[in-house]
Amino acid sequence: MSTNHPAARSAASATPITSITLADVPALAAGCAIFGTGGGGAVQTPQLGVEIALEQFGPVPVKQVADLDADDVVVAMSGIGAPSVGFEMLGASGQAEIIVEEIERLTGKRITTIMATEIGGSNGVGPVGWAASLGLSILDADGMGRAFPEAPMTAMNVANLPPGYAVLSDVIGNVSILRPVSLAWLERHARALTVASGAISIGANYVMDRDTVRGAVIEGSVSRAVQVGRRLLTATDPVGALTDELGASLITGGKVVDIERRTEGGFTRGSVTVEGIGEHRGRLTRVEIQNENLVVMEDGAVIVSVPDLVTIVDSETGDAISTEMLRFGQRVSVLAWACDPLWRTERGLELAGPRAFGYDLDYEPFGVSADETIGATR
Template sequence: MNPITAVTAPRDSYTQLVDEGAIEALALGCAVFGAGGGGNVETGAWAARHAISVHGPVEVVALEALDDDDLILPLHAIGAPTVSQEMLPSGNEPGLIRTEVERIFGKPVRALMAGEIGGANGVRAAGWASSLGVPLLDADGMGRAFPEIDMVSMQLAGLKPDVIVLADVQGNVTTCRPLDGPWAERLARAVCVASGSTALMTSYVMTAAQARGAVIERSVSRAIEVGQLLQRPGTGVAALCETLDATQLITGKIVELDRADVGGFARGSAVISGTGNDRGRLVRLEIQNENLLALEDGVAVATTPDPIVVLDAESAHALGTDTLQYGQRVTVIAWPCHPIWRSDAGVQKTGPSAFGYEIPFRPIPAVSLSQ
């Protein structure tokens, strides 16, 4: 394995509890790191709170707290966020997937990990862990949300999704053994579309030893911290930008919105017309579940893999691409992604060219308002 040393947090074995009261902060933070995708955090928070009310609070543990042979189950929803709002999960999907994974690997799952911290996938992971009675790992595979399942740090670290398992709301369970990450995406997306464009899945099942240096640690803690900031009275866009070292791209009103479910993704664009100091400017967002590009006068002002997030201009709460509406007053911000995505391999996997755009990656500088 080629370890990604940049993703490794200081080694300790801390634990913390996520109860019903902590879900709101987790959801607010996950919405920010979703970059517009990852699923709707409102329904995700509702599901997580319900699971915790039935099964109890979930322990969030550091990777160091696990033994090398402990099996980690990454879970995430796959499909179009717009569909997942209407076709809610049954609640049986995590158990169906765990049963199949334990049958294949011949040992029990010791911890659950959010495949991506962004959006509903981040907050629902707390509920999935509670329902399965296992700890939630303080880590994920993206540090944000990306639309394709092989766009994860484990792929860059040399791990392979040798087994993928999907379960849908009807109770169908599909197991595939793909050759590599891109094949995992193709096969899983086809199964997802057949299931109505939404399903739950696992990929990159790994031991704790394999996870060391291959996952992005402390992402759950970071989401909770950002969510707690947004819960403080008077917190606005400026305070959030300072915390994230983010750049404000434009403040204005959504004047055009084009969105459709195509091939298991929510694809489209949104145009923001500037107001106040930004009056006279137009910024266009290109969308594939997440916000991929921000363009002004045909020139990219921000691009994937840096997170591009649309905020409610007043509350600074992040808006998913599935919840954007004509006439909304918004502020668009962007900040530097995790360093692994700025590597050559990271940009090749998640930069503009990975989505068919013939433009270079345009890095956002780290700009702290306190400086």
């Protein structure tokens, strides 16, 4: 596949890391929480699991896409389900091992590298622990550059890669093998199986070699998450540091005054309302959620929407607050910044624009000039 495909993007500049050590985990988790845009699962539990795995098995090598060789085989892996359940329902030891064994049996290929399907939330953190326990590497890339709630919303799908086999494993030990005709069908079947398994499972698909990876993933996202996390954890003004590091805008700052949240169809759905305080006093800002923060509205007008990124952080610490952890009375800041250009292409918006989530509204790019948008969607 050509590397000039619209999906052949790199995360905003970050110095590539060569391994993930125990000392890197807090920064990785903090950065992944930011890129989770409310979803991908809270990072606290997988962070502990990864730290235990690294203590037992040692650092995990990080490979760049350009450094993959002819013998490398990459598999995309993630958790699937409702974050509100995943925060309380622990995974089982051996889930990742079972999945990799099944993938190798089905394809006849030896997996060398795990790639996070999404860098956001727990799904950006957990694969490091899985790689450590399996003695594998992590690819410095992911399939979203953030978190999205549904299987079709990946850079690999933008690049029109066929999904191949998909393997799911739940905490009981059930293993499901799917060979979907499309990512839309994978979403339907995998979501139904996950709901039947208590609304949380682990899945893998997209077995790729070095030629299919190139141009079909978002490169540098692991290094970028660590860089953002380090900036956050060392800042004296965390929210200011984040807006600077991400090129983000502070939409509002205030107090959570209303939350409507439900677990439905394997997703956490609802909305949160923030009442402005200080310089934002008198404003009511509503954020619509489906696992992730999708649309920000004020006075009936849309301020920002998917695929651009919206993260709600603690106003004092800058720590990202996942949708399942939002509570009445929290003092929060709502940040927004521009998505990776691939999501502004015609194919990207078809898969992850507002209408893909059922919103009857046209996408208005956030944080870029009209020329940049035209160039991305041409």
